[in-house]
Amino acid sequence: MTDSLKALIEACRNGEANYQDLVDRVPYARFLGIELLVQGEELTFILPRNENNIGNPTLPALHGGAVAGFMEQAAIIFILLEMGEPKVPKTIDFTIDYLRAGLFRDTFAECRITRLGRRIANVHISAWQKRREEPITIARAHFLLSEENN
Template sequence: MVQLEFLQAAKESGDYASLIEQIPYAKLLGVALREVDGQLLFELPFSQHNIGNTHLPALHGGVIGGFLENAALLHLICTRESSEVPRTIDFSLDFLRSGKAQSLFARCDITKQGKRVANVRMTAWQEDESKPVAVARAHFLLS
């Protein structure tokens, strides 16, 4: 469970660092979150330890997937009225291009939210939002 005071403080200040600190894998990856034009924008700042293929170099596919899943979880936490962390039911990821050795960005859209389940679509890109690196879909169990 995310402590409610971290969630409230993050929403009021627009500084989501204390909220991300509560999610160990998001913290390990270095996920950053900010609000841009009223929408949540997620960033995975470039870090050498996120490289999977050193010959290209390219971001590790698992890092991209983990970043998108954490972005969706954080998006649900920030947009819902509950401090409970949703649980992943399933996650599907399509890689569209190689993730270059640079920062990765993502946006999430809740395509449907019921009382018990939420469907979320995630898109990740680097230089141009119209040229995604990966897209993902997930279902989450809500508490």
């Protein structure tokens, strides 16, 4: 990780930088158009309505891969902001449950770290469109934070 990225993460944590600048530094997050809404210490990730993310044009509904990618990127960015010494996490596994169709509208996600160790982080991600209490998907992810030899 570059020193400029570490400095940007630290500036975001201190409220001295725009969180969107960090999101835009992640190529896949930028490709999906992910936005980040910050309210106090709460972070809400947003996947804006975009025709490129449609999987079923008949409904129309979002492509499951776009939703999963959105949730994984949200978790990675969330971990970067929560870690003491930021390191780019590597996905070990990602399990997603599709609960209902993601319609062609803005989609929101929130992350909760269930365990943050020296080497492994476990994250729960929930995505919704209408109400937070009615998620369209939930996911559990495990990330490698550092190699044993590092």
